[in-house]
Amino acid sequence: MYSEKVMDHFMNPRNVGEIPDAQGVGQVGNPKCGDIMKMYLKIENGVIVDAKFKTFGCGAAVATSSMATEMIKGKTVEEALKITNKAVAEALGGLPPIKMHCSNLAEEAIKAAISDYFRKQGIPTDHLEDLACGRRCDDIHKAREDD
């Protein structure tokens, strides 16, 4: 059900861990839904020089965390903010439809971590509030019922 690339990033996840002196830390998800992603960013002069993550979740959640951290390393925070869940899923060779919501988590974790960085830097984050609202289980349930 998973592509080879997803399985590779699941079995050999890149960038697992924590960054003790991270400039930005973001956590999204909910244990009730079965997935939580926590992302740590080391940012120098507006560039993400290192990214690490810890994830509680399924194969797709781990693989998207791994891929997302790979994708943002070396990018400026502005560039990283433009990374979409779709781009993460595509970089993994696609995800099964029922797992697409896991890729939202990766996008939101990046945004939550950058938002934290902005706050610490005293940079206004008004334009980010909506993006880093954190996904809620109930919303997804509702969205799925509406389908």
Place this chain on the structure above:
Amino acid sequence: MRERFVYLDHASTTPVRPEVLEAMLPYFTQKYGNASSLYSIGRESKKAMEEARIKVAAALGAQPGEIYFTGSGTEADNWAIKGAAYANRKKGKHIITSAIEHHAVLHTCQYLEREGFEVTYLPVNEKGLVSPDDVRAAIRDDTVLISIMFANNEIGTIQPIAEIGKIAGEKGVYFHTDAVQAVGNVEINVSGMGIDLLSLSGHKFYGPKGVGALYVRKGVKITSFMHGGGQERGRRASTENIPAIVGLGKAIELATLDMEERNQKLIALRDRTINEVLKRIPHVRLNGDRQRRLPGNVNFSFEYIEGESLLLMLDMKGIAASSGSACTSGSLDPSHVLLAIGLPHEVAHGSLRLTFGEENTQEDVDYLLEVLPGIVERLRAMSPLYEEKEGSQCTVKK
């Protein structure tokens, strides 16, 4: 490449026994007659089917005339519940079942609710047991059916079936039991246990897939399931699947014949797995009742990790198992059974079901115990819910 393959998902399905396959084979190519035909190969098919019926009846303590072959256990559940509900609509519209039934029962009951029936879903205790007192209290004048599973497919809890059957008999309410997980694993006697309707499925006890049976006590009123020819005394039309029925008969005969011996072996595998995992891995709980459980069933919850990840890693090591996590159930909610026994969502997501079968050995348990702790540790190291402090003290970050 994989070092080995260890199949620990027998509650999901079992391999066909070689003796069963051997018994089935002639009915595909040589003895292919339609059991409704009067010439020799037709009569031969009919005879083989009736012999299978006798074997199923013998395994349940029933009469052969009370056994109807179906296409699956799910079909038998659908037939029993809808059939009893529709045939007794004049008496009432109330059905009693439990919160931990298989979806074949739950979704059938939900369908009937949409058709105007009322359903009481009895709760279970923390071990997954239905209380006979709750059953008694739930019975109303208009109750037409009680449907309580014999043994649970996820946590293996064996229900007090004889007690419930007695209550149903006293109150004059039909009692159906989904015995798909129990047949071949637990002693069953339909008359002694007061069972009016019982569903079973061939592939759960080393028979073929695509065949099941429904026991209907003589005199119990249910509507016909399939309308068409006169097969199964006109109750379940369609040309009989003779090879599968022969296989089911052979499988149930073998399963009941060596049940005690096999169960002793399965219980040894089960209990060693339970004891060792609880001893070797911290933050793990056993789901279900320690004693009143199916001989081959083990169900754990590993805190701070998610079940699908666990299954994928076990699969990479050649171990086939299952989980009640949302990701493996194909929905966003974890197993309704684990929630019904009171597990918080996050703990239910970290469940692992291992179900042993007759080909498993103590070496398989050795192998499982060798790889499982490392996998759990690896996933926990990756989990933001779990943080290991210096030494062996573990704390949880909320």
